Amino acid sequence: MSLAASRHYADHIATLQARTATALERGGFDHLVVPSGTLHYQVFDDRDYPYAVNPQFKHWLPLTRNPGSWLVATPGEKPKLVYLQPRDYWHVVPEAPSGYWVGHFDIVVIRKPEDALQHLPKNASRCAILGEPQSALGNYGAYKPNNPQAVIDYLEYHRAYKTPYEVDMMREASRRAVRAHRAAERAFRAGASEFGIHLAYCQAAGQDANELPYHNIVALNEHGAVLHYTELDRLPPKPVRSFLVDAGASHGGYAADITRTYATDTGGEFQALVDAVDKVQREDIGRRFRAGNDYRQIHLYAHLALSNVLRDFGIIKISSEEAVANGVSSVFFPHGIGHGIGLQVHDVAGFAASDSGGTIAKPDGHPYLRLTRMLEPGMVVTNEPGIYFIDMLLEDLKTKGQGDAVDWNRVEAFRPYGGVRIEDDIVVTDGDPINLTRDAFAGS
Ligand code: GLY
Ligand code: MN
Ligand code: MN
Numbered sequence: 001m002s003l004a005a006s007r008h009y010a011d012h013i014a015t016l017q018a019r020t021a022t023a024l025e026r027g028g029f030d031h032l033v034v035p036s037g038t039l040h041y042q043v044f045d046d047r048d049y050p051y052a053v054n055p056q057f058k059h060w061l062p063l064t065r066n067p068g069s070w071l072v073a074t075p076g077e078k079p080k081l082v083y084l085q086p087r088d089y090w091h092v093v094p095e096a097p098s099g100y101w102v103g104h105f106d107i108v109v110i111r112k113p114e115d116a117l118q119h120l121p122k123n124a125s126r127c128a129i130l131g132e133p134q135s136a137l138g139n140y141g142a143y144k145p146n147n148p149q150a151v152i153d154y155l156e157y158h159r160a161y162k163t164p165y166e167v168d169m170m171r172e173a174s175r176r177a178v179r180a181h182r183a184a185e186r187a188f189r190a191g192a193s194e195f196g197i198h199l200a201y202c203q204a205a206g207q208d209a210n211e212l213p214y215h216n217i218v219a220l221n222e223h224g225a226v227l228h229y230t231e232l233d234r235l236p237p238k239p240v241r242s243f244l245v246d247a248g249a250s251h252g253g254y255a256a257d258i259t260r261t262y263a264t265d266t267g268g269e270f271q272a273l274v275d276a277v278d279k280v281q282r283e284d285i286g287r288r289f290r291a292g293n294d295y296r297q298i299h300l301y302a303h304l305a306l307s308n309v310l311r312d313f314g315i316i317k318i319s320s321e322e323a324v325a326n327g328v329s330s331v332f333f334p335h336g337i338g339h340g341i342g343l344q345v346h347d348v349a350g351f352a353a354s355d356s357g358g359t360i361a362k363p364d365g366h367p368y369l370r371l372t373r374m375l376e377p378g379m380v381v382t383n384e385p386g387i388y389f390i391d392m393l394l395e396d397l398k399t400k401g402q403g404d405a406v407d408w409n410r411v412e413a414f415r416p417y418g419g420v421r422i423e424d425d426i427v428v429t430d431g432d433p434i435n436l437t438r439d440a441f442a443g444s
Contacts, residue, residue: 012165035135062252213255224418259423338382388419
């Protein structure tokens with residue numbers, strides 16, 4: 001790790017310590033205690049589910065495979081890591097602590113999960129313990145997560161503002177994801193099935209499905225119209241017309257979330273639609289990702305910009321303004337323009353009015369928008385407009401008596417291609433936004 005990067009990590013820890021001090025003050029506690037989490041088992045079975053680390057834990061440490069460990073942060077003291085390294089010959093156990101983060105913690109290694117208890121602050125009632133109920137320790141789970149709302153509200157609200165270390169992590173996640181997106185496009189052009197493309201993606205990312213930040217969406221033809229299509233057909237359709245891939249990668253616990261859409265026929269009308277959505281994504285919508293702008297307004301603006309595309313392609317017959325006002329645009333663009341991203345692909349506190357609670361409402365008629373906050377420097381958010389041909393929503397349009405708004409011959413022409421989505425991850429700054437996704441494509 002470079003000097004600048006290790007300074008970024010030191011600053012990151014200092015930022016978290018400062019936030020923790022205020023959060024504890026708000027909640028009236030002395031210590032922040034965060035278990036990394038536990039393995040969960042399938043009912044009546046000894047098979048475990050893929051382990052998912054507590055995001056509050058990986059905010060401090062790039063450790064995503066260490067169940068049974070604990071972090072303790074006390075204002076004015078070096079943070080402490082109780083690190084579980086079990087004696088176990090059945091599984092590969094975590095390595096001894098090593099890496100750029102080690103020097104920032106007082107580390108105690110334990111061999112059994114219950115041994116953590118003796119290294120945690122003695123008086124549990126003075127601790128804000130953030131985690132899942134299963135992490136409880138002690139007789140009858142006496143030392144258990146209490147998840148005080150005031151502490152969580154403060155930490156989650158501020159988690160929207162990424163430190164330079166976090167942006168470094170997300171830049172690396174984006175590079176990894178883009179390498180895999182390139183491989184996925186090659187597999188698509190070579191005629192692979194959805195399953196084959198998925199395997200090519202994982203191979204190039206160097207991550208398997210459980211390490212990726214969300215289920216890969218690998219959709220050929222009409223499957224592109226299913227917003228969260230996570231089936232993976234084992235055989236390719238005949239013919240293959242289009243490919244929508246929404247897939248990310250992880251790095252140090254941070255996520256990338258990227259979508260691209262491709263046409264088999266690069267001279268055809270679907271390619272032209274992809275290019276048109278790409279252009280409004282980059283230019284008309286993209287230029288609005290600046291500090292001081294309201295994300296709700298960007299979402300509403302995206303409806304107008306996409307309605308212009310729908311009109312240009314002869315898909316809708318009404319004006320763009322009318323399409324937005326009467327909900328016709330939502331038939332073709334039925335999800336939000338995006339969301340915050342970071343330790344989780346859909347980051348927390350998207351509707352938070354302040355660091356002490358409150359909610360910013362979604363615009364009427366837009367129930368799926370996941371972020372309603374003002375953009376501010378340090379936020380990382382997605383920009384993901386789309387146009388889809390979804391039978392269920394198109395039929396509703398007829399039922400509601402709005403069938404005349406649409407040219408059904410044009411809809412029929414595009415239906416076999418499913419839909420288009422283009423998604424980038426954007427860092428809001430006090431100047432021009434940084435596009436982590438386009439930077440990674442340009443550098444790959
Ligand atoms: N990949 C899920 C999303 O774009 O929100
Ligand atoms: Mn997304
Ligand atoms: Mn996505």
